Amino acid sequence: MSLTQHTIDDLLQRLDVAAKTIGHDVAFMEVCGTHTTSSFRCGLPSVMPSNVRLISGPGCPVCVTSQGDIDRLIDLGLRQDVILCTYGDMLRVPGKQGTLEAARARGGRIEIVYSSMDAVKLARREAGREVVFAAVGFETTAPATAAAICEAQRLNISNFSVLASHKRIIPAMRALLADGEIPAIKGFLCPGHVSVIIGSEVYAPIVEEFGVSCVIGGFEPAQLIAALVCLTELVVENKTALVNQYPEAVHKKGNRWALALLEQIFEPGDARWRGMGTLPDSGLILRREYQRFDAALRFNLPEPQEREPKGCICGKVISGAALPVQCKLFGKSCTPISPIGPCMVSSEGTCSAWFKYGNFRQMTLPKRQEKELLEVQS
Amino acid sequence: MCLAVPAKLIEQDGHHGMVDLHGNRLPVNTMMTPDAQNGDWILIHAGFAIERLDPEEARKTWALIADVQRAAGEGEAQEHTPQQRLAAATPGELL
Numbered sequence: 001m002s003l004t005q006h007t008i009d010d011l012l013q014r015l016d017v018a019a020k021t022i023g024h025d026v027a028f029m030e031v032c033g034t035h036t037t038s039s040f041r042c043g044l045p046s047v048m049p050s051n052v053r054l055i056s057g058p059g060c061p062v063c064v065t066s067q068g069d070i071d072r073l074i075d076l077g078l079r080q081d082v083i084l085c086t087y088g089d090m091l092r093v094p095g096k097q098g099t100l101e102a103a104r105a106r107g108g109r110i111e112i113v114y115s116s117m118d119a120v121k122l123a124r125r126e127a128g129r130e131v132v133f134a135a136v137g138f139e140t141t142a143p144a145t146a147a148a149i150c151e152a153q154r155l156n157i158s159n160f161s162v163l164a165s166h167k168r169i170i171p172a173m174r175a176l177l178a179d180g181e182i183p184a185i186k187g188f189l190c191p192g193h194v195s196v197i198i199g200s201e202v203y204a205p206i207v208e209e210f211g212v213s214c215v216i217g218g219f220e221p222a223q224l225i226a227a228l229v230c231l232t233e234l235v236v237e238n239k240t241a242l243v244n245q246y247p248e249a250v251h252k253k254g255n256r257w258a259l260a261l262l263e264q265i266f267e268p269g270d271a272r273w274r275g276m277g278t279l280p281d282s283g284l285i286l287r288r289e290y291q292r293f294d295a296a297l298r299f300n301l302p303e304p305q306e307r308e309p310k311g312c313i314c315g316k317v318i319s320g321a322a323l324p325v326q327c328k329l330f331g332k333s334c335t336p337i338s339p340i341g342p343c344m345v346s347s348e349g350t351c352s353a354w355f356k357y358g359n360f361r362q363m364t365l366p367k368r369q370e371k372e373l374l375e376v377q378s
Numbered sequence: 379m380c381l382a383v384p385a386k387l388i389e390q391d392g393h394h395g396m397v398d399l400h401g402n403r404l405p406v407n408t409m410m411t412p413d414a415q416n417g418d419w420i421l422i423h424a425g426f427a428i429e430r431l432d433p434e435e436a437r438k439t440w441a442l443i444a445d446v447q448r449a450a451g452e453g454e455a456q457e458h459t460p461q462q463r464l465a466a467a468t469p470g471e472l473l
Contacts, residue, residue, distance in 0.1 A: 034380050061379045087424070089379055115425025117407060140380040144424045147409060193380040196421065196429045248436035249421055249429050258410045258428060348379060 011225040012047055018232040019049030027053040027183050028231050029176070029320055031169055032191030033060035033348025034219055040357035042221040052232060055183060055320040056353075058172050058273065059191060061137040062089045062346035063318050066272035068304025069165045070342075071095040073134050076163060076299065077103040077110050083126060085119035086134040087141075088112045093345045094309065116148035123152065123160035132295045135164040140193045142166040142284055143258040146265035149286075149293050161295040164286065167271055169194050170202060171282035177210045182320050187213035187231040189224075192246045197262075199254030200244040207242045218246040265290050272306065274342065275315015314341035317350050324351040324358075331355060382423040384431055387414050397422060 019026075030036065036056045039045065048054065058064045074095040077084040084100070091100045091112065104110040109129075113119050116133055123131035135145040145162055152160040169191060176182050190203055195216045203214035213234045217227030227245045234241055244250055253259075262284065271283025286294050295301070308315060311329050316322035324330045324343065334340040336352055343349035385397035385404065395408040397420065404422070411427040414420050419431040 032380055059380075087379065115407070117425060137379050140382070140423055140428065143410060143428070144426050147407065147426065191380060193382045193421070193423060193428070196382070247438070248432045255410055255429055257412060261410070346379075 007222050008225060011222060011229050015052070015225065015229050015232055016049050018229065018236050019052045021236045022051065022232070025051045025053070026232070026235055027055055027185045028187045028189055028228065029055045029057040029185045030189040030191070031057040031059040031173060032189075032194065033063070033346065034193065035059065035189060035191065035217070035224065036350055036353050037348050038219045038221070039224055040353040042224070043357070044221070044224060045358070048228075052228070054189065054228065055185065056317075056350040057176060057188075057320045058276065058318045059138075059169075060318075060343065060346050060348040060350070061141065061167065062093060063314060063342045063349050064167055064172075064273050064276075065090075065093075065136050065165050065342065066274050066304065066306060067095070067308060068272060068306045069163075071097070072296075072301055072304050073163055074098065074100055074103055076132055076295065076301070077108040078106065079108070079299075081130055082299075083109045083111060083122065083129050083131045084134060085111045085113045085122060085131060087114075087136070089346050089348070090134055090136060092339065093342050094340065096307075116144040117151060120148050120151045120155070120157065120160055123157050124155065127159060129159065130298075131160050133160070133162045135162040135166055138167050138169055138191070138194050139197045139262070140191075142266065143197060143255075143261045146261040149265050149290055150261065152293060153290070161293050161298050162286075163295040163301075164266075164284065165271065166266070166284040167273070168268065168282050168284065170198070170206070171268075171279050172273065172276070173206060174210075175276060175279050175282070176319060177206070177212065179319070185212060185320075186235050187215060187240070189227050189231065190214050190216040192216060192218050192223075192250065195244075195246065195250040195254070197255050197258045199252055200242065200250050201252045202254075203242050207240050211240050213240045213243070215243045216246050216250050218249075272304070273318075275308075275318050309340050312341040314343045314351070317341075317343050324354040327351070380423070382421040382428060384419050385422050387416055387418050387420050387427070390414075390416060395427060397427075 070093050074097050077100050100110050119133040207214050215227045215230045230243050266284035267287050268281040269283050269285035270278050270280050272278050313322050313327045329340055334344050339345040343351035385399040388398050389396035393407050393409040395406045397404050397406050406422055406427050408427045411430050414430045420427040421429045
């Protein structure tokens with residue numbers, strides 16, 4: 001048996017012991033789409049002690065992007081004078097005019113890029129057309145957008161702009177803790193790669209103010225379980241703490257070069273979140289000096305109209321207030337083949353993970369959630 | 379979307395780097411990791427190196443985890459840092 005297997009067995013045993021010692025239900029939340037996928041993929045929910053829950057919070061960038069922002073993006077993709085560059089995840093998210101994929105079928109020029117720099121290169125090649133980069137993502141991804149804007153500025157490329165809906169995780173975590181509707185959580189499994197950029201010490205005020213633990217975790221099964229063991233044992237000891245369980249990549253102050261890039265191009269500003277409304281300082285908006293790269297200003301886009309697809313409870317799923325199986329559409333009219341809400345579209349979405357790995361038909365809900373389910377559906 | 383994979387930096391020319399990702403050569407922008415040297419393991423996200431991985435920290439983490447179990451000795455733990463396991467992994471095992 002490999003060392004990893006030994007480690008996982010031992011970690012699971014430790015988790016069991018800690019969970020038994022607690023004796024009552026306890027919930028933690030992860031706020032990273034990659035944590036959602038990794039934990040489901042390795043079968044973590046099936047080996048968790050019955051009284052410990054790991055709730056998926058607002059960690060999937062596609063899922064948290066407001067419907068209004070998605071509609072606006074698709075409108076832009078349909079314009080004949082625009083080449084819209086996007087990361088692949090956004091392609092199948094439905095808007096009021098269909099998806100970007102459908103927009104492409106209708107003649108819109110939509111390009112999937114691996115890196116923001118590819119969009120800048122394309123703008124250089126296609127000097128006669130406007131190239132817009134759909135900039136979504138948390139702090140992990142935002143520096144790449146900043147770097148692309150720097151590059152466009154350096155090369156004096158005037159036909160490049162970004163439609164930015166970047167998000168910051170800390171204000172979202174605060175909003176969740178301040179919102180009474182969310183299940184009481186004892187701690188956060190903090191996102192490993194967001195923390196690579198923002199550092200570990202930014203979570204300290206959350207630990208102090210709200211009395212919850214923050215444990216930064218990696219993405220391998222053993223790393224995930226180790227972070228959960230840490231969170232659970234802190235509950236046993238009746239302590240709250242900030243623990244960095246991913247020190248090989250995450251430093252106290254984060255990546256200073258990436259942060260400097262962000263600081264140069266963006267400033268914190270209000271952002272619209274699906275299901276959570278507008279949260280102050282939870283987004284990144286272009287600084288005045290770089291507003292000429294703002295696609296919303298360049299194309300004079302109207303303020304997005306917020307709406308939710310009918311019957312879809314993605315907003316509640318994202319904030320951890322409902323489980324995918326509590327949605328009437330889940331697994332029926334909303335599946336990965338024909339998704340209605342973004343949590344089913346994105347491979348990192350909670351609904352998608354439940355559908356693919358969750359064996360959801362056999363999942364039973366605790367009594368309290370069954371009651372919530374009836375309320376949601378009525 | 380916040381997926382990042384570790385890869386070994388093999389070439390650098392200004393901000394233009396080249397990594398070895400399971401035998402594949404992949405161009406990467408290294409402007410956010412100017413301190414990375416050839417041979418370092420770096421985390422790649424959307425075409426950018428976002429951090430240099432610290433093998434010593436990785437070793438310590440895994441040694442700590444290994445402490446939990448009695449069977450494995452310190453020596454064995456040292457031979458199984460995430461990077462080494464990754465180096466031995468098949469592409470399908472990558473997240």
